[in-house]
Amino acid sequence: MNKIISALCFSIVALSVVAQNNPSINQADTARQQRETDQVLREVGPGDSVPSLFSEEDADIGPQTVLRKKKPTWFRGTADAQIFYTDNMFFQDGNEQEAGLAVTTVEAALTTPPCITRFASYRAEVGYRHQFFNYFGSDDVLAVPGTILTRRFDAEDFDFDSSTAFAEIVAQTKHYQFRAGFDYTRLLGFEPLR
Known part of the structure; x- marks a missing residue:
């Protein structure tokens, strides 16, 4: 009986771990972050600070600023x-x-x-x-x-x-x-x- 209960608990824990690492959720979060970054970059001009891509970026390389915007090609x-x-x-x-x-x-x-x-x-x-x-x-x-x-x-x-x-x-x-x-x-x- 103990073996059945432990196997059942193990399978519940394994399923919850798999559910937490669902690739479609990760993909949706990545797409949302990309849209937010694109929106911020559209509004940024020369001299403005650029938001960091990950939490330790400012500590690693320091704050980033825009030097110039890419000119459109005609x-x-x-x-x-x-x-x-x-x-x-x-x-x-x-x-x-x-x-x-x-x-x-x-x-x-x-x-x-x-x-x-x-x-x-x-x-x-x-x-x-x-x-x-x-x-x-x-x-x-x-x-x-x-x-x-x-x-x-x-x-x-x-x-x-x-x-x-x-x-x-x-x-x-x-x-x-x-x-x-x-x-x-x-x-x-x-x-x-x-």
């Missing part, structure tokens, strides 16, 4: 290069042609700083994107198979550029991102620099 620029391989360049049955494709992208945009509200963070951007599509790897491409107009090309003869102007508005919530935008794209023939 301009964004990116460059990207990707290389692909395809075994069917024309997407046709009976005229499968292997080729490589190099896509180079250059993009510049004017962006607004985020406007933070109670429900979401909003930002807008207007920009320009230029892409270069360069085929390579096949010197003898049969473009129109089985007709009188059968002609052979180099893969490089199919190179082209695309020019895109875009504008969009982005709303970012805690778990979701919503975008509304407009793109205007022109496809251009490729003129190599020779």
